[in-house]
Amino acid sequence: MKTKNFIPVLVLWGFFLNAQVGIKTNTPNSTLAVAGSLGADYKQISATTYSITATDHYLTYNGTGNATFTLPVIGTGTTSYTGRIYKIKNISTSGITLQASSGNTLRIDNTPVTSFVIPTGAYAEVVNNSNTTGGTWDLSFTVLPKPSNVDIYGVQLLVPPHAGGTAPVADWTNHTVTGYDTGTGTDAWWVISKASTTYAHTSAYSNASRMMLVYEYQGAPFNVTNMYPILTAGNNSSFPDVFTASFVSLANVSGKTRLTVSVSRIDFIGNNTVSGNNSNWTGTFLLNLLLARKLY
Incomplete structure (x- = not known):
């Protein structure tokens, strides 16, 4: 006598009525429920x-x-x-x-x-x-791709008064003047030195008043490889003075990052004896610094 394998009709009927299949679960809550990785x-x-x-x-x-x-x-x-x-x-x-x-x-x-x-x-x-x-x-x-492959750091520094102004502030080296430092603790920037050059206004040429500034970061030195400074000079006073800032160098010196910048006044050259206006500036202005380093 031959034996036939069969599935009870009631089981088949129940399978089609309950069209939910579970893998590693006896209580599927969806058409297909997988209790594990896929x-x-x-x-x-x-x-x-x-x-x-x-x-x-x-x-x-x-x-x-x-x-x-x-x-x-x-x-x-x-x-x-x-x-x-x-x-x-x-x-x-x-x-x-x-x-x-x-x-x-x-x-x-x-x-x-x-x-x-x-x-x-x-x-x-x-x-x-x-x-x-x-x-x-x-x-x-x-x-979309990662928003940037650039590491960015921004800070606002101070531009001290010129040494040749009507209210001069003498130049210095070795951080002997601290009143123009910015920030606190390890996020502080010191003005290590400033060197002023007065204007020269003749019939043949005109040289703007300018200043060489060295700033030093007091925190852990930056990785300056593939780092690009972006500078803008700002006016935070009622004076009409207009400045431009030029990058000179960025380097790690004795475990500190030093930024050297040249700042020049460009709206006026000389000395207006009538109004007493001297292009060697006397106010304290702003230098906006953005350090961008390419990561890869």
Whole structure:
């Protein structure tokens, strides 16, 4: 007598009535509930032209040139792909043009497009929808590259009065004057020295009043490799004086970071004997410093 393997009708009936499947759980709370990790296909692409397949899921591009990734052609039945998700990460120094196949489109907003560029360091996710006219692939999620590859530090320093002004402040070296330092503790900047050059106004030429300033940071020295100072001179008083600041040097000296700057007054040169206005300035002004260092 032959023995037949069979599944009780009541069990089958219960399976179809309760269309929820659990993996490592006896109480699935969704159509498919997985009590554990989930793996999907991963592939790293270096070719500059790649046709995304039906079995792909997560793609990483690390090629050496601009690439073009083409999404599968959308069909019907088993090739309708509704709900299929592709994840694409660009770790190269070039761009990826993600394009739909002929006759298909990408839907970023209400206007379908044929392609989308994934820039360096960015990530994109697309999902197929059942819309065959308004965009067959939804660009459902994008992450742009890291906002910056630059480390930035900013501070506002003081520009002391000129040594040749009507109310002069004598030049100094070796931080013998402390009244123009800024900040506190390890975030303090000292004015180590200032050297003033007076104006020269003749029939042949005019030299603006200027000053060489050396500032020293009292905290841990900056890594000055690939560091670029950006300087702007500011006027924080009622005087009409206009200044320009030029970078001279940035270096670590005896465990401290030193910045040397040349500041010049550019709105007026000379001495107006009628008004008593001397272009060797007497006020205390501002120097805005931005240190930007390229990280990679």
